[in-house]
Amino acid sequence: MDIADIATREFVEVDGQKRLSKVRSIFEHENPKGVIVTDDGDYQGVITQQQLLQSHIEDDMKAAAMVKSAPKIERTADLRNVARMLIEGDTKVAPVFEGDDLWGIITADAILDAVLENLDVLTVDQIFTEDLVTVTEDTHIGRAINLLRENGVSRLPVVNENGRLTGMLTTHDIVDVVVRNMDKPTQGDRAGDIERVLDLPVYDVMANPVTTVDLDDTVREAVELMFEMDYSGLVVTPEYDDSLPAGILTKTDVLRALTYTEEEHMDVQITNIDLLDTITRDEIRRSIEAVVEKYQRMSVQHAHVRFHKHKEKLRGTPLIQCQIRLRTTHGQVAGSGEGYGAESAFRVALDRLERNVIEMKGMESDEQYRGQLLRKLNEL
Structure with a gap:
């Protein structure tokens, strides 16, 4: 197409x-x-x-x-x-x-709508993101903003002391409350208004109830729900308990699944590729493969590397955050780190990734990648 x-x-x-x-x-x-x-x-x-x-x-x-x-x-x-x-x-x-x-x-919505009928061959558990970042109801908005920034995400599930889902906080929710507070008539200065907002608990801003999707649902059902609710992502829960968050499924996760290939070497996808300076896509792929090859029992189905630039600089070189996520036959494994320049950030993240790979060594995967989506999409 x-x-x-x-x-x-x-x-x-x-x-x-x-x-x-x-x-x-x-x-x-x-x-x-x-x-x-x-x-x-x-x-x-x-x-x-x-x-x-x-x-x-x-x-x-x-x-x-x-x-x-x-x-x-x-x-x-x-x-x-x-x-x-x-x-x-x-x-x-x-x-x-x-x-x-x-x-x-x-x-992105036009692409997802065009392939919607073909997405029923894939289930949510095959492509969702497991490494979930959450906050509690009493977390301050200032801390939540830092977590959004540090992890390069736009939404944070809110959980209680038992880890049960009680709400959802998005960047839109935060901006909305900031704008509303800034627009109020006040005798205080603007800096004071901002500080008061940052000290608010997440409970005062979060959305509730939370729309969720089951691990066993088809990706088509999930995307249709996102379209219906005008959401960019949904909390993923097991079928037996819709208050127990297991991960996040976003439209970006679905787009990423559309790009999976069956090449001889590992398929590595890079977000914000324009930030690469002294390192190339091929060097990134080879470095990740070198880590994976140390643990032969683990087969990588897809690798995603995301770079994010912060405003801070050192002698003109920007501070970069790097996140590496692998989808493997043993489940998902990730590593992240920061450094001045993309290569420095990638090396830190790669080191963290290897430590996390070691921790999951020996684990057996209950599910094997079936490749149904690839076969279906190749017919388009």
Whole structure:
């Protein structure tokens, strides 16, 4: 399936010098799938409605201040390659070009909707993310923000002292309460208002009840539920207890499954690949393979490496966070770390990954990867 079959022309092009108030007005009155930002006609990036909702940048700032980099997609590109490009670009929207001309945009939702009928061959337990980051009801918002940042996630399940699911906290929830508090008439200064919000317990902000999906549900059922509820992710629970969180399933997890290949060497997917400096994709793959080969009983089905840049720098080199996640015949295993530059961060994360691999050595997997999704999607 070519991307031209599902790409849309429902977008608006704006110059980077336009005020954000103009962009907000566009989303409110024209309801486009995305806004493409240009500079004197040259493509610069995208702005999504979610970005605006989750941002507190003043309306008098220019659109260029919020622009997000997104890969340029050829109109005849293959669906699986486009899914990979969206993941590696860490974006849900990208421009579609026909030659040098901007033709339209493609969204993650459009891709998932196009393959929805084929997703019933895969179950949630085959692709969900197990390494769950949670908070308790009395965790302060400030601490929750740090956890979101440190782990590169946009949602945190809230649990009680028994580990039972009681709510969900998302970046949107936090931004919403910050904006509401900042808009209130107050005698205090803005810094004081922010500190009061950061000291709020998660309980005051979290959403409840929580929509969940079972491990045994099909991925099609999960995606349909995400579309229905307008969610980007769902808490995964075992069938016998919907208050016991086992992990998270996001639209990105599903997109990632669409890119699985049956190549001779390990398939490594990299998010924010543009942050690679002194290390290449091939070096990353070989390094992970070297760790895996030490433990022959473990077969890796898929590897995902995510880089995230922080504002902090050392002699011009940015602080990078790296997360490595492997899906193996022994379950999921991950490692993360920070360093100045992508290579430094990757080495720290790789060391942590190897320690975690050692800990799970000897464990037998109850489920084997069946490859049903690949066979079905190859028919598209």
